Amino acid sequence: MLGLILRRLSISAVILLIVSMLVFVATLLLPGDPAQAILGQQATPERLEALREQMNLNDPFAQRYLHWLGGLFVGDFGVSAASGGSVAALLGDRIAASLVLMALAAAISIPVGILVGTYSALRRGRAGDHAATGISLVLAALPDFVIGIALVTLFSTTVFTVLPSVTMAPPGEQVWDYPSQLILPVLTLVLVVMPYIIRMMRTTMIEVLDSGYVEMARLKGVPERQVIVRHALPHAIAPVAQVVAIQLAWLAGGIVVVEFLFRYPGVGQALVDAVTNRDVQVVQALAMLIAAVYVVVNLLADIVGIVTNPKLRTGGIR
Amino acid sequence: MRTLIEQQTEVALQATDLRVATALGKEILHGVSFTLQRGRMLALVGESGSGKTTAGLACLGYFRTGLKHVGGTVELSDGTDLLALTDAGRRGLRGGSISYVPQDPALSLNPAMRIGTQIMEVLRVHGYGASEQARRNRLAEVLTDVGLPNDAAYQRRWPHELSGGQQQRVGIAMAFAFRPEVMVMDEPTTGLDVTTQALVLQTIHQLVTTHAVAGLYITHDLAVVSEVADEVAVMLAGRIVEQGRSDQVLHDPQHAYTRKLLNAVPDLAGRHHIGEVEAVTGAMPIVSRERAASARVATPVVAEPTSLLSVADLRLSYGTNAVLNGIDFELGRGESLMLLGESGSGKTTAARCIAGLNDTYTGSVSLAGTTLQPGTRQRSAEERHRIQYVFQSPMSSLNPRRTIGESVEVPLHMSGTFSRKERRALVLEALDQVQLAASFIDRRPGQLSGGERQRAAIARALVNAPSVLVCDEVTSALDVSVQASIIDLLRTLQVETGMAMVFVTHNIALARHLSQRLAVLHAGRIVDIGPTDDVLENPQHSYTRELLTHVPTL
Structure with missing residues (x-):
């Protein structure tokens, strides 16, 4: 099992390396000169040249790439072209804020999704199942910003005015110091992510409930609760983990829209700003960050698959 | 390998006028009755769709999705009607005093549970013995009973690490662990090769006779029936058409369908000619042509020896x-x-x-x-x-x-x-x-x-x-x-x-x-x-x- 996980890990490392090359090459192709962007239109050629020298912009591509890659390993993401400050310092708070949002959304949507999906499968064809599948289908069909706007209308502007619709943290304080501001963004993300988890969970659970070993467990006199938890769930989880991974990975990118909608000071906003300002270093850092989230969540899903399948663990399947 | 115990035939389970219908009301079992006696094996024989598995599962008070019980009783040795019990009451009997051996062990053993754990689960659920140690001992004992190794390493194996025959023995061990009064076996040797089949049949026979278990053996294979069963009930389209001692039914069949089934069984000696059967199930085209009595395939007239x-x-x-x-x-x-x-x-x-x-x-x-x-x-x-x-x-x-x-x-x-x-x-x-x-x-x-x-x-x-x-x-x-x-x-x-x-x-x-x-x-x-x-x-x-x-x- 350890061997399998190590193999997946090394594959992930290779993928990240390839992504880093693509990101670097892609940002090189962007129009504009970082030195010009930092100093502005009035900068003298001498000052531009000096800054280029300082930022190693005159070195060959390969050398610049290796320098940048080396920096990634020690947490040095370079210098922001727009602000002149360190990228790491600029993004630190933003990343923390976004991670809070994602973690909360995941912590709510995964268990609730699995529960509702299982409930739906157990009540197949009855009213509860129809309600759950119907609602999740509608939610899955709505774009994230529509859900966000609907929630704002419902809870903070037109119908009830109980929750804040924008995030405003005074400088120096963190977003999570104001929990009520987190409710709507988190709720939006939950409603976007959860339908897929519910539907996948329902499908795999129905399949597992029809299997021979579940019937056998019932014929052994195992109480229904234990049949579900011990015999059915472990088999239904692995395919759902893949869907959860895709959803979480989507969150890393999809969070941009939701953050923009609620003026939430996370990486999404930072990315939008960085692209507008041609802040190459920040774009590179964020692109790598989002790629890393993709790779990590997929790796986690694979590990869940390996742990729940003894055939993989004991090398029954090669 | 059959031993006929004529005396002390104690009834362990009695199914009377069992009727099962689909959710849409189409009846698929039309009043099936049979009796299971301690230490004896009844074979329920029929072709696919005859309702034999449905009848077998009804003995456990279990009906597959889409089927419902519409009439009849399943009485146990103490006179209680199993089908009148609540879900919880039936659950208490399943795997305890009435157990089930599935058709395909590869599908019926949980691939994500060690085999020892799966057998232990039966003992735990039904509260076997006073302590965990007593259950552990029983687990080792029952593995020996079915002819498997009982060491800790074997108990920790996963189902996929066993051969088909061993998987089926685990299935039997699971059914036998709680010392049931009645065992329902649903084609337990289909899919096994003849050598393994012979060993599994021997194990089943030993368990049933030495521990006085009442057995119901569901199968379509008449040759196997003659090896294991004391009595035979032949099912056709949801009805039992012939019932009796197995040597009687197999050697002197009374019902036309039984005769047709027997004629269709290929025999190694090639004594009779299979294939001269008329349609026996559904809309099968009738194949009956004039043919020599012997099944021996004539040596081909090989025109060229090349x-x-x-x-x-x-x-x-x-x-x-x-x-x-x-x-x-x-x-x-x-x-x-x-x-x-x-x-x-x-x-x-x-x-x-x-x-x-x-x-x-x-x-x-x-x-x-x-x-x-x-x-x-x-x-x-x-x-x-x-x-x-x-x-x-x-x-x-x-x-x-x-x-x-x-x-x-x-x-x-x-x-x-x-x-x-x-x-x-x-x-x-x-x-x-x-x-x-x-x-x-x-x-x-x-x-x-x-x-x-x-x-x-x-x-x-x-x-x-x-x-x-x-x-x-x-x-x-x-x-x-x-x-x-x-x-x-x-x-x-x-x-x-x-x-x-x-x-x-x-x-x-x-x-x-x-x-x-x-x-x-x-x-x-x-x-x-x-x-x-x-x-x-x-x-x-x-x-x-x-x-x-x-x-x-x-």
């Missing part, structure tokens, strides 16, 4: 796992060769290599003196026509969205030289050869029974008039009476068209009914080959001898 198909040093391995270790045989024109082997012997792989469906083999396959390329894509259209293949399962080998006519026509499209009219004529001719009426041309596989589908699949192979027909376990998914009619059909076709046949099977009992020559395959090698009678009467290899001693016979 071999048609020649296989030399066929080898194939998947990674380090060698499946075929050098197979050589010759097949003459118009000759039928049976390739006999247990699961994993490489028989299907060999058949696929001959047809070019596996192209990674080494060695040679030659047809009429020409060495063929390994894969179908490299073979010419003419070469492909001449070797046709019929697959095991007619359920998956016919495209469900195409009509039978369209499916049968496909090989003709591939040759591309026929007009629409000619194609239709050829399709009709092929359907006629397999005794399907012309009206089948526009039906879809979903509207056909298993036997009719297999006929259609054979028609598809015949439409190009092949020289060699490769049949891969074509009857193993079918009921005995349908199997008999298909065997009869293949025999007729072989005589009429003069084509050569390679018949792949694990069922040695079919040998004398079908093939002039028999090749016994073991671990990727042919260990015995020769005229069928010679091999069966004078086996050269110890494996063939072992196989022959384990064949259950009526």
Whole structure:
């Protein structure tokens, strides 16, 4: 099992390396000169040249790439072209804020999704199942910003005015110091992510409930609760983990829209700003960050698959 | 191996007028009654769809999704009606005093639980013994009872680390762990090869007799019935049509259906001729032709002694796992060769290599003196026509969205030289050869029974008039009476068209009914080959001898 996980890990490392090359090459192709962007239109050629020298912009591509890659390993993401400050310092708070949002959304949507999906499968064809599948289908069909706007209308502007619709943290304080501001963004993300988890969970659970070993467990006199938890769930989880991974990975990118909608000071906003300002270093850092989230969540899903399948663990399947 | 205990017949379970219907109200069990007695085994015999599994599961108070109990009782030895109990009450009995052995252990053991844990679960749920230690001891004991090792390392194995026979023993151990009064066994040896089947049957017999368990043995295999059962109940379309002592029912059947079933069972000795059966289930075409009394397949009139198909040093391995270790045989024109082997012997792989469906083999396959390329894509259209293949399962080998006519026509499209009219004529001719009426041309596989589908699949192979027909376990998914009619059909076709046949099977009992020559395959090698009678009467290899001693016979 350890061997399998190590193999997946090394594959992930290779993928990240390839992504880093693509990101670097892609940002090189962007129009504009970082030195010009930092100093502005009035900068003298001498000052531009000096800054280029300082930022190693005159070195060959390969050398610049290796320098940048080396920096990634020690947490040095370079210098922001727009602000002149360190990228790491600029993004630190933003990343923390976004991670809070994602973690909360995941912590709510995964268990609730699995529960509702299982409930739906157990009540197949009855009213509860129809309600759950119907609602999740509608939610899955709505774009994230529509859900966000609907929630704002419902809870903070037109119908009830109980929750804040924008995030405003005074400088120096963190977003999570104001929990009520987190409710709507988190709720939006939950409603976007959860339908897929519910539907996948329902499908795999129905399949597992029809299997021979579940019937056998019932014929052994195992109480229904234990049949579900011990015999059915472990088999239904692995395919759902893949869907959860895709959803979480989507969150890393999809969070941009939701953050923009609620003026939430996370990486999404930072990315939008960085692209507008041609802040190459920040774009590179964020692109790598989002790629890393993709790779990590997929790796986690694979590990869940390996742990729940003894055939993989004991090398029954090669 | 049967012991008749005439005295002390204590009733353990009594099913009376059991009626089960679908959710839509269609009754599928029409008042079934039987009695299970301690230390005795009742065999419930019937073909697929006869309701035997439904009746067996009703003894556990269990009805599959979409079925409901509409009448009748299942009384236990203390007089309680199992079907009147609450869900919780039934659950307390299941796996405890009434247990179940499933048909396919590979599907019924939880792949994500260690086997020891799965058996322990029964003991825990029903509260066996006073302590965990007592349960541990019972676990070790019951593993010994079914003839498995009982050490801790074995208990920690996963189901996929066991062979099919061992998995089924675990299933039996699980059913036997709580010392049940009644054991319901649903075709527990289907899918096992004869040697393993003999061992499992022996285990079951021992448990039932030494521990005075009342057994219900559900099966379609009458030969197995004669080995294990004291009494037999024959089911047809949701009714028991004949019931009695097994030697009486098997040797002096009263009901016409029982006689038909018995006539359809292939016997190793080839005493009677299978295939002269009329339709016994559903809309199966009637196959009854005048035929000699003996089943012995006549030695073919070989016009030319030259071999048609020649296989030399066929080898194939998947990674380090060698499946075929050098197979050589010759097949003459118009000759039928049976390739006999247990699961994993490489028989299907060999058949696929001959047809070019596996192209990674080494060695040679030659047809009429020409060495063929390994894969179908490299073979010419003419070469492909001449070797046709019929697959095991007619359920998956016919495209469900195409009509039978369209499916049968496909090989003709591939040759591309026929007009629409000619194609239709050829399709009709092929359907006629397999005794399907012309009206089948526009039906879809979903509207056909298993036997009719297999006929259609054979028609598809015949439409190009092949020289060699490769049949891969074509009857193993079918009921005995349908199997008999298909065997009869293949025999007729072989005589009429003069084509050569390679018949792949694990069922040695079919040998004398079908093939002039028999090749016994073991671990990727042919260990015995020769005229069928010679091999069966004078086996050269110890494996063939072992196989022959384990064949259950009526």
